Amino acid sequence: MPIEHATIREAVARNYYLTAVDLPRDAELVLEEAIEAEGNDEAQRVMESMLENARTARSEGMSLCQDNGVNEHFLRIGSEVDLAEGVNLETAIADGIRQATETVPLRASVVHPTTRENRGDNTARDVPILHTEYVEGSDALEITTIATGFGSENQSQLAMLPPSEGIEGVKDFVVDAIKQAGGKACPPYTVGVGVGGTFNEVANQAKRACALRWCGDAHPDPEIAAMETELKARINDTGIGPMGIGGETTALAVHVNVTGTHIAGNPVAVKPMCHPRRRFTVRIENDNSYVFRDRFEGADHPEARVIEAEALRT
Amino acid sequence: MSTRLSAPLSERDVRALELGETVYIDGLVYTMRDAQHIRAQEYLEADRPLPVDLAGQIVYHCAPAYRETDDGYEILAGGPTTSERCNFFAPTLIEEFGVRALAGKGGMDADTRAAMAEHGCVYLTVPSISAMIVDAIEDVEGRYWPDLHAESIWVFQMDDFGPLTVTMDAHGNDRREETGDESIGTTYST
Numbered sequence: 001m002p003i004e005h006a007t008i009r010e011a012v013a014r015n016y017y018l019t020a021v022d023l024p025r026d027a028e029l030v031l032e033e034a035i036e037a038e039g040n041d042e043a044q045r046v047m048e049s050m051l052e053n054a055r056t057a058r059s060e061g062m063s064l065c066q067d068n069g070v071n072e073h074f075l076r077i078g079s080e081v082d083l084a085e086g087v088n089l090e091t092a093i094a095d096g097i098r099q100a101t102e103t104v105p106l107r108a109s110v111v112h113p114t115t116r117e118n119r120g121d122n123t124a125r126d127v128p129i130l131h132t133e134y135v136e137g138s139d140a141l142e143i144t145t146i147a148t149g150f151g152s153e154n155q156s157q158l159a160m161l162p163p164s165e166g167i168e169g170v171k172d173f174v175v176d177a178i179k180q181a182g183g184k185a186c187p188p189y190t191v192g193v194g195v196g197g198t199f200n201e202v203a204n205q206a207k208r209a210c211a212l213r214w215c216g217d218a219h220p221d222p223e224i225a226a227m228e229t230e231l232k233a234r235i236n237d238t239g240i241g242p243m244g245i246g247g248e249t250t251a252l253a254v255h256v257n258v259t260g261t262h263i264a265g266n267p268v269a270v271k272p273m274c275h276p277r278r279r280f281t282v283r284i285e286n287d288n289s290y291v292f293r294d295r296f297e298g299a300d301h302p303e304a305r306v307i308e309a310e311a312l313r314t
Numbered sequence: 315m316s317t318r319l320s321a322p323l324s325e326r327d328v329r330a331l332e333l334g335e336t337v338y339i340d341g342l343v344y345t346m347r348d349a350q351h352i353r354a355q356e357y358l359e360a361d362r363p364l365p366v367d368l369a370g371q372i373v374y375h376c377a378p379a380y381r382e383t384d385d386g387y388e389i390l391a392g393g394p395t396t397s398e399r400c401n402f403f404a405p406t407l408i409e410e411f412g413v414r415a416l417a418g419k420g421g422m423d424a425d426t427r428a429a430m431a432e433h434g435c436v437y438l439t440v441p442s443i444s445a446m447i448v449d450a451i452e453d454v455e456g457r458y459w460p461d462l463h464a465e466s467i468w469v470f471q472m473d474d475f476g477p478l479t480v481t482m483d484a485h486g487n488d489r490r491e492e493t494g495d496e497s498i499g500t501t502y503s504t
Contacts, residue, residue, distance in 0.1 A: 042334060042336060042479060045336065045477055046441045046477065046479065049441045049443050049446065049477055050441055050442055050443065052443075052446065053441075053442065053443040053444065053445050053446045054445075056445045056446055056449075057444075057445040060445065062390065062391065062444075062445040062448065063379055063390060063391035063444060063445065064391075064442075064444055064445055065391065065393050065442060065444045066376070066377065066378055066379045066390075066391035066392055066393050066444050066464075067393075067395070068379075105379070105381055105390070106379060107377070107378070107379035107380075107390075107391070107464055108463070108464075118463070151395060151396045151419070154396065176496075179494050179495060179496040179497075180496050180497055181497065182420060182421065182490060182495035182496065182497030182498075183419055183420045183421060183439065183481075183495060183497070184396045184397075184398060184419060184420030184421075184497055185396070185420075186419065186442045237494070238493060238494025238495065239492070239493035239494055239495075240493050240494060240495045241493065242441070243419055243439050243440075243441050243442070243479070244419070244420060244421065244439060244481065244489070244490070244493075244495055244497070245334070245439050245479040245481055245489060246334070246489055246492060246493050274442065275442065276442070
């Protein structure tokens with residue numbers, strides 16, 4: 001039986017619920033490490049309260065943040081995926097968001113941009129926001145849902161720098177953006193940086209860098225990885241600290257994604273993602289079964305969890 | 315060092331607080347963010363009284379997730395929002411309405427800081443502890459302007475709300491002056 005509307009709706013509803021209540025394993029690990037390493041007692045106490053909050057939310061099935069954000073979905077559609085006749089992915093995903101918003105329930109945070117009308121169900125014109133890629137040979141439909149809260153989204157920055165400013169100009173822009181964000185976006189951050197590409201692609205890569213990569217995993221290119229290490233050190237030297245109260249931990253990780261660009265261009269985008277970096281992935285098979293993971297694309301991470309649909313209460 | 319305070323607060327209570335101090339709150343907390351600040355400004359301009367008396371009270375920048383129950387409301391999550399969007403009306407809340415503490419995240423602008431020093435008010439940074447705050451809410455004492463949904467003025471009776479950090483004191487000091495946090499210069503102008 002091909003994948004049905006009801007399967008996608010149910011899977012997305014449960015996945016959105018998981019983004020709300022369940023701290024991804026990578027976010028938990030880096031926060032634990034940061035608490036261990038932090039030398040400022042107040043900063044340590046604040047991060048301990050964050051971890052306690054996330055664990056309370058997970059065990060009680062409570063939202064770990066009141067803002068479930070604008071829901072964005074990164075779809076990986078296998079070339080062998082078989083959708084039932086008449087299934088519209090956009091509609092099925094929107095129905096899942098509505099279902100979760102009503103039954104969990106979640107705060108309705110999404111409005112029309114000009115009228116500010118709120119439908120009360122976390123959908124609006126062209127929300128859910130979908131990003132789609134095709135995966136050759138796969139027979140699964142993977143949907144990674146990000147709860148994009150706007151405390152952190154509002155602190156994102158993008159610049160079309162001239163090539164004369166080079167990579168040093170890019171790095172300075174990243175550090176300045178975090179100094180300006182200060183404590184406004186729930187640090188310690190996973191800082192996503194896009195370098196190169198075009199106006200829209202550089203922002204897309206910044207979002208993918210902070211939200212989709214396993215937190216703290218270095219970029220496979222050693223030069224980019226060195227830049228990530230340098231930026232993390234510079235950002236932590238600011239002393240902004242958790243929630244901006246001061247301390248040694250401002251960034252949990254810096255992830256840089258790079259894309260080829262134009263001879264005239266040097267685009268950079270920065271997205272400071274709040275410490276819980278809420279996102280979950282559901283993988284739906286052609287037989288309508290599905291599982292949830294806190295690991296996006298690629299090989300399994302030894303610490304990543306797989307949550308069976310049956311284990312979830314909604 | 316940590317201090318336990320009971321709201322409403324006196325000028326003496328807040329003048330005694332030091333930058334960096336950890337605070338836990340008992341008593342009343344009033345939620346106001348974007349929509350409530352806009353409406354409060356409209357009320358003031360129209361010479362209409364606010365539905366709540368904010369003298370000595372704590373204004374918390376928050377719009378909780380909630381559900382209506384048979385006998386009231388159940389708060390489901392209640393973490394802080396970014397405070398800078400309230401800069402446009404915060405000095406008035408302090409000067410005209412006697413608010414003694416603002417709570418939220420990220421700090422406020424220079425005008426608000428000046429009003430805090432002049433009249434006696436502090437800014438408390440609330441960590442992202444949305445679920446734990448639910449445990450600290452003993453009771454929902456009131457809800458005003460319900461047409462604003464989550465952005466109603468919610469009046470919470472709190473027990474041990476914290477840990478909060480004094481990041482702007484009542485003497486004109488701001489934690490951001492000691493760190494590389496440059497956000498005070500980048501807050502929205504109005």
